[in-house]
Amino acid sequence: xxxxxxxxxxxxxxxxxxxxxxxxxxxxxxxxxxxxxxxxxxxxxxxxxxxxxxxxxxxxxxxxxxxxxxxxxxxxxxxxxxxxxxxxxxxxxxxxxxxxxxxxxxxxxxxxxxxxxxxxxxxxxxxxxxxxxxxxxxxxxxxxxxxxxxxxxxxx
Amino acid sequence: xxxxxxxxxxxxxxxxxxxxxxxxxxxxxxxxxxxxxxxxxxxxxxxxxxxxxxxxxxxxxxxxxxxxxxxxxxxxxxxxxxxxxxxxxxxxxxxxxxxxxxxxxxxxxxxxxxxxxxxxxxxxxxxxxxxxxxxxxxxxxxxxxxxxxxxxxxxx
Numbered sequence: 001x002x003x004x005x006x007x008x009x010x011x012x013x014x015x016x017x018x019x020x021x022x023x024x025x026x027x028x029x030x031x032x033x034x035x036x037x038x039x040x041x042x043x044x045x046x047x048x049x050x051x052x053x054x055x056x057x058x059x060x061x062x063x064x065x066x067x068x069x070x071x072x073x074x075x076x077x078x079x080x081x082x083x084x085x086x087x088x089x090x091x092x093x094x095x096x097x098x099x100x101x102x103x104x105x106x107x108x109x110x111x112x113x114x115x116x117x118x119x120x121x122x123x124x125x126x127x128x129x130x131x132x133x134x135x136x137x138x139x140x141x142x143x144x145x146x147x148x149x150x151x152x153x154x155x156x
Numbered sequence: 157x158x159x160x161x162x163x164x165x166x167x168x169x170x171x172x173x174x175x176x177x178x179x180x181x182x183x184x185x186x187x188x189x190x191x192x193x194x195x196x197x198x199x200x201x202x203x204x205x206x207x208x209x210x211x212x213x214x215x216x217x218x219x220x221x222x223x224x225x226x227x228x229x230x231x232x233x234x235x236x237x238x239x240x241x242x243x244x245x246x247x248x249x250x251x252x253x254x255x256x257x258x259x260x261x262x263x264x265x266x267x268x269x270x271x272x273x274x275x276x277x278x279x280x281x282x283x284x285x286x287x288x289x290x291x292x293x294x295x296x297x298x299x300x301x302x303x304x305x306x307x308x309x310x311x312x
């Protein structure tokens with residue numbers, strides 16, 4: 001499939017998902033030949049899972065299917081510019097390319113918080129609306145020291 | 157439990173998880189009385205899931221347990237400052253407060269990409285290292301229009 005056909009599939013998922021009681025978002029992960037590896041729709045409310053965005057579900061399914069946490073060599077097609085959570089997951093999964101259609105400002109106009117979260121992350125922690133407090137760093141560094149000292153660890 | 161006891165638990169999880177073959181991260185979600193609702197450790201490599209960070213797993217477990225996507229009224233204790241993916245999930249889950257111990261710079265020093273991803277998200281999409289391309293916005297807006305027109309939709 002060509003990139004337009006893959007995006008068409010992501011958009012179809014987003015439209016169908018509204019009728020199915022979910023949010024208006026769909027995503028597809030494909031290899032470089034355009035073969036679809038996984039699909040995702042937004043099931044936050046339907047599955048009581050605030051992390052169940054279309055991109056997250058497509059990434060988790062592709063990783064499970066391919067039995068690897070590293071999706072280098074694959075691309076993601078999302079009906080909307082991913083939120084910071086999903087964008088973070090795209091980086092951690094090492095996906096090669098992102099194709100998107102709607103923007104985070106389009107999502108804002110229909111009531112989703114994507115833009116707000118992007119704005120928050122640009123601020124230093126004490127300046128964000130989310131209350132936060134750093135405690136016990138000295139104690140927590142112990143795990144990091146053990147990680148450094150560990151042989152045969154799997155990096156990602 | 158007091159906040160120091162809850163963080164101590166998150167740190168213990170992070171230390172134990174290194175020995176168990178996972179990344180050096182742990183998280184706990186608790187209510188305002190200090191009762192623990194859920195635990196999370198990093199199982200990215202162990203479970204072939206790039207989204208399986210400690211905070212993500214604690215959020216998914218708490219939401220499943222409480223049967224809601226809205227964790228307002230609860231706090232998260234993480235052994236490390238959350239990455240953008242996990243921070244996004246904290247916002248989407250509407251958690252009240254974040255307590256953290258190690259920082260994203262501490263994580264960078266032991267080889268994790270948190271700081272890199274934060275830096276990327278500050279840039280406009282065309283300026284990021286991740287290749288991206290916008291296509292077919294006009295077609296994708298259809299799902300957003302159907303969302304606006306839908307009665308009885310569940311917002312989040």
